[in-house]
Amino acid sequence: MSLSLDSPAVILLRRASRWMQAAALFVALAAMLAATAGAAAAASAERAPAVWLPPIPEVARPQEVRPVALPPVTTFTLDNGLEVVVVERRDRPLAYVLLSVPAGAVQDDPALPGVARMTAAMLTKGTAGRSAVDIARAIESVGGRLDAAASAEEAQVSAAVLARHVPLALELVADVVQHPTFPAGELAILMQQVQASVQQQFDDPGTLASRHADQLLYGDRHPLGHFPTVDELEAITPERLADFHRRYYTPQGSRLLVAGDVEPQQVRDLVQRYFGGWQAPTAARRPLPEAVRLDQTRVRFVEWPGQTQVRIELRQPGPPATADDWLAVSAYNYVLGGGGFASRLMEVVRSRLGQTYDVHTLYEARAFPAHFALSTFTRTEEVWSTLEVLRSELRRFYDQGITADELEQAQRFFILGYPMALETLADVAERIDRALGLGRGLEWVSEYPVRVAALTVDEVNAAVRRHFDPERFAVVLLGDPKVLESAPDTIWGVPLSRVQRVGRTEVPKP
Amino acid sequence: MPGRSRRRLAFLVAVVAALTVTARGAEASFSVRQGRLDNGLEIYVYEDATVPLVSVSVWYRVGSRDEPVGRRGMAHLMEHMMFKGSARVGPEEHGRLIQEAGGVANAFTTTDATVYWEKVPASQLPLALALEAERMANLVITPEHLASEREVVKEEYRLRAQNDPIGLALDRFHAMLFEGTPYAWTPAGFLDDLDQVTVDDLEAFYRRYYVPNNAVLVVAGDTTLEEVMSLAERYFGPIPAGPEPPRPAVAFEAPRRDAGESAQPLGRFAPLPMAIQVPGILAGYAVPGAASPDQYPLAVAALVLSGGESARLHQRLVRERQVAVFASGGILGYADAGALVVFSFYLPGRRPEEQVDALLAEVERLAQEPPTPDELERARNQLAASVAFQFDSLDGVANLIGSAVVVEGGIEAFTRGIQPYLDVTAQQVQEAARRYLVRANATVVAVVPEAAGGPGQP
Numbered sequence: 001m002s003l004s005l006d007s008p009a010v011i012l013l014r015r016a017s018r019w020m021q022a023a024a025l026f027v028a029l030a031a032m033l034a035a036t037a038g039a040a041a042a043a044s045a046e047r048a049p050a051v052w053l054p055p056i057p058e059v060a061r062p063q064e065v066r067p068v069a070l071p072p073v074t075t076f077t078l079d080n081g082l083e084v085v086v087v088e089r090r091d092r093p094l095a096y097v098l099l100s101v102p103a104g105a106v107q108d109d110p111a112l113p114g115v116a117r118m119t120a121a122m123l124t125k126g127t128a129g130r131s132a133v134d135i136a137r138a139i140e141s142v143g144g145r146l147d148a149a150a151s152a153e154e155a156q157v158s159a160a161v162l163a164r165h166v167p168l169a170l171e172l173v174a175d176v177v178q179h180p181t182f183p184a185g186e187l188a189i190l191m192q193q194v195q196a197s198v199q200q201q202f203d204d205p206g207t208l209a210s211r212h213a214d215q216l217l218y219g220d221r222h223p224l225g226h227f228p229t230v231d232e233l234e235a236i237t238p239e240r241l242a243d244f245h246r247r248y249y250t251p252q253g254s255r256l257l258v259a260g261d262v263e264p265q266q267v268r269d270l271v272q273r274y275f276g277g278w279q280a281p282t283a284a285r286r287p288l289p290e291a292v293r294l295d296q297t298r299v300r301f302v303e304w305p306g307q308t309q310v311r312i313e314l315r316q317p318g319p320p321a322t323a324d325d326w327l328a329v330s331a332y333n334y335v336l337g338g339g340g341f342a343s344r345l346m347e348v349v350r351s352r353l354g355q356t357y358d359v360h361t362l363y364e365a366r367a368f369p370a371h372f373a374l375s376t377f378t379r380t381e382e383v384w385s386t387l388e389v390l391r392s393e394l395r396r397f398y399d400q401g402i403t404a405d406e407l408e409q410a411q412r413f414f415i416l417g418y419p420m421a422l423e424t425l426a427d428v429a430e431r432i433d434r435a436l437g438l439g440r441g442l443e444w445v446s447e448y449p450v451r452v453a454a455l456t457v458d459e460v461n462a463a464v465r466r467h468f469d470p471e472r473f474a475v476v477l478l479g480d481p482k483v484l485e486s487a488p489d490t491i492w493g494v495p496l497s498r499v500q501r502v503g504r505t506e507v508p509k510p
Numbered sequence: 511m512p513g514r515s516r517r518r519l520a521f522l523v524a525v526v527a528a529l530t531v532t533a534r535g536a537e538a539s540f541s542v543r544q545g546r547l548d549n550g551l552e553i554y555v556y557e558d559a560t561v562p563l564v565s566v567s568v569w570y571r572v573g574s575r576d577e578p579v580g581r582r583g584m585a586h587l588m589e590h591m592m593f594k595g596s597a598r599v600g601p602e603e604h605g606r607l608i609q610e611a612g613g614v615a616n617a618f619t620t621t622d623a624t625v626y627w628e629k630v631p632a633s634q635l636p637l638a639l640a641l642e643a644e645r646m647a648n649l650v651i652t653p654e655h656l657a658s659e660r661e662v663v664k665e666e667y668r669l670r671a672q673n674d675p676i677g678l679a680l681d682r683f684h685a686m687l688f689e690g691t692p693y694a695w696t697p698a699g700f701l702d703d704l705d706q707v708t709v710d711d712l713e714a715f716y717r718r719y720y721v722p723n724n725a726v727l728v729v730a731g732d733t734t735l736e737e738v739m740s741l742a743e744r745y746f747g748p749i750p751a752g753p754e755p756p757r758p759a760v761a762f763e764a765p766r767r768d769a770g771e772s773a774q775p776l777g778r779f780a781p782l783p784m785a786i787q788v789p790g791i792l793a794g795y796a797v798p799g800a801a802s803p804d805q806y807p808l809a810v811a812a813l814v815l816s817g818g819e820s821a822r823l824h825q826r827l828v829r830e831r832q833v834a835v836f837a838s839g840g841i842l843g844y845a846d847a848g849a850l851v852v853f854s855f856y857l858p859g860r861r862p863e864e865q866v867d868a869l870l871a872e873v874e875r876l877a878q879e880p881p882t883p884d885e886l887e888r889a890r891n892q893l894a895a896s897v898a899f900q901f902d903s904l905d906g907v908a909n910l911i912g913s914a915v916v917v918e919g920g921i922e923a924f925t926r927g928i929q930p931y932l933d934v935t936a937q938q939v940q941e942a943a944r945r946y947l948v949r950a951n952a953t954v955v956a957v958v959p960e961a962a963g964g965p966g967q968p
Binding site: 050052133142145160192199202203306307309339352353378413417422423426 | 560561562563593598599601602605606607609610611612613614629631633634636637640641643644647648657658659660661662663664665666668669672673674675744745748749750785786787788817818819820821825828829832835836855856857858884887888891892893894895896898899901902903904
């Protein structure tokens with residue numbers, strides 16, 4: 001048996017030595033397109049099979065869809081306002097601790113971007129009682145992991161350990177969130193790492209194209225649109241981090257989830273011991289962002305000489321994950337481009353035309369209105385024809401909506417595949433935490449299959465009309481600028497003269 | 511708890527017991543049930559009813575090492591063609607049927623193996639097995655499908671090998687380290703070779719390697735050996751065995767040298783100028799293949815070097831000397847050869863030679879300074895915890911089993927469990943370092959920024 005720890009290095013090495021049928025990220029979403037599969041089967045039915053095998057079983061339809069039984073969940077609130085959720089999943093000797101604090105990038109002063117993320121990243125780099133090395137040794141000595149990071153909405157500190165080390169995990173999480181000291185020496189080390197990762201954006205075509213597309217849609221002052229630069233790091237000081245921490249890291253509004261092979265009473269005692277003394281005044285928090293508007297299509301070309309492919313990224317505004325029709329949105333996205341080999345775009349652009357290895361779409365799931373994204377790439381000489389194909393498929397999708405068959409395929413995948421979404425401890429914990437973070441109750445998790453089964457074609461196609469716009473996008477192309485010499489007069493309807501051209505390492509500040 | 515697997519629970523309890531340093535003799539072996547069809551198909555079943563799912567994988571003993579000259583990349587192209595259908599299953603319909611049943615399907619190609627897998631609700635096990643049997647026996651390869659899928663595979667090549675600095679560096683690294691052996695090229699292959707592959711080539715490759723006696727079926731999850739055997743008999747049983755496919759061993763001798771001389775010259779070094787902002791070093795030492803007993807001390811060595819932020823590479827290079835912004839590593843283990851690999855990223859402005867020296871010196875220090883008791887205990891606990899977490903995912907277990915059988919020399923490599931790792935002593939780590947982790951055995955690729963104004967600069 002060859003063992004590995006899933007360090008970034010090892011993940012990278014393993015990924016690099018595996019060549020796959022499909023990009024791993026989106027393959028989890030797929031269903032069948034009855035019409036195209038039938039046509040395809042006819043095309044290859046010229047030869048008799050070499051070996052007679054029994055009939056391939058029919059795929060069973062979901063019977064009587066019922067809510068799933070969740071593991072026992074206990075919730076309570078400390079006097080200081082910290083909400084605690086204990087999920088008892090006792091069949092593996094593992095535990096997972098996840099603390100969410102509403103101290104994400106939306107709380108940043110727009111003049112000082114990056115402070116929220118750096119504050120979170122510095123939590124594990126020193127506390128009143130432990131140095132950075134002490135913290136790393138403490139968690140790694142028991143084979144555990146401790147991570148801290150901030151997203152747009154929240155800062156999260158998580159620990160994964162064998163269950164008997166839950167006391168240590170809670171003690172460490174409590175310590176780093178309550179007593180960080182932001183040592184200047186540690187900040188200097190981390191700053192070098194962050195500087196490198198900011199610069200590495202420019203070494204990865206996929207990441208770079210995505211950053212540009214987000215910025216083009218949201219603008220630079222939105223937490224999802226902000227394009228980090230090395231210059232802005234200079235304004236980050238230990239004092240600013242400490243100030244941000246003082247202001248926004250409060251038990252009120254925070255949520256602690258403890259999942260795994262744990263006793264609720266023991267967890268209650270430990271949480272009281274380690275988090276009971278957490279006192280901080282309730283913060284005046286900035287509101288979540290409003291929806292952005294995109295009145296007309298914008299096109300940006302990022303020039304990267306020598307690339308043999310062109311990256312294509314599309315964005316447009318989308319609803320928040322708290323929207324009433326979010327499941328209808330998920331269902332139609334699945335048919336359009338979220339469903340792997342069953343999605344329309346994959347069928348046309350990859351399977352039929354061979355123009356790409358991957359094309360997929362998604363709706364960014366956030367507590368505030370976010371976006372729709374389409375991502376693909378193609379060999380340089382095919383870019384204009386690929387864009388035409390995409391444009392006509394998106395138009396057809398809007399005009400015709402999805403069919404009853406397509407909805408049924410999507411429902412089957414979501415319903416029958418739901419156990420997969422709840423397989424591991426981390427799956428269960430994060431699913432529950434995510435629902436609570438969006439203001440949904442536990443029943444959102446357990447009744448999910450029932451809600452999916454209740455979707456109707458009319459409902460889903462109404463959601464298409466409500467949320468999807470076949471024309472207006474923020475469009476980013478990234479590739480060798482020579483390809484522009486063969487460009488048509490307009491790109492996605494925008495005249496070439498109005499296409500914004502930026503250099504590979506240039507960050508436009510709109 | 512309902513549905514709990516006693517076997518798995520017992521194993522996990524054993525792992526936890528093994529964690530305490532005092533419990534050195536604790537058993538931590540893993541159990542798996544096995545069977546075999548008359549046509550030679552090997553079957554391994556890991557029974558675990560915790561979640562109502564099964565992970566199914568079919569491992570073929572064929573990979574990029576088996577590709578002839580002029581056809582590098584064909585094993586991976588073959589993997590893609592396996593999704594293009596048969597008389598009864600349309601192109602890409604395999605994946606769609608699995609997804610319609612609430613599952614997912616994918617495949618991957620390595621140097622030693624080509625692996626097809628599904629994860630499905632347990633009730634859909636017959637469907638997954640029927641579809642795998644169908645493409646083992648009745649695949650139809652048409653010129654039209656080859657034409658379009660060849661372009662898809664070339665897109666994957668451009669994505670991962672041509673336009674990605676890390677992919678390029680890994681290709682160059684393999685070419686140098688394993689020069690003269692079939693590990694010198696990766697499953698990516700070469701664009702020109704991909705263009706040469708014909709339907710006849712693929713037919714012959716398929717007939718030779720995609721036979722039941724060259725395959726291993728692994729099922730993990732909510733099922734039993736009896737159920738799997740009965741279904742396998744039904745769907746795979748009628749497929750005739752083929753001639754035993756050729757599998758010449760890769761003749762690669764990991765160098766065995768003594769680290770007596772302090773000023774040994776570097777083995778092989780290649781600067782790779784690219785249009786990048788953040789330079790990096792990829793270095794590796796040739797080590798024996800995954801079936802060698804030396805893998806145990808080498809795995810512990812890799813953890814002492816790179817098992818987290820308290821490990822030596824991060825501590826020394828990122829924190830104390832602050833020459834790198836990231837430093838880590840791991841083992842690349844193939845059947846007949848391997849490498850202990852380390853790499854670092856650093857801010858532009860520093861000399862690559864200085865980076866190489868700092869990185870390699872830290873690795874080679876293991877020969878003089880063996881792991882401390884603390885370091886050894888940390889490595890053991892990290893191993894045990896990582897296995898416990900890997901067993902939380904059915905795919906994780908299935909991968910351990912398939913890899914043991916096909917790449918690491920046999921199922922014992924799985925059933926032995928982590929005990930061989932827990933038994934490794936500091937002295938054994940030091941001996942392995944003295945033998946393998948010496949400068950003259952190192953191969954280094956330095957990804958450096960192209961000179962300003964050169965090609966690729968905007």
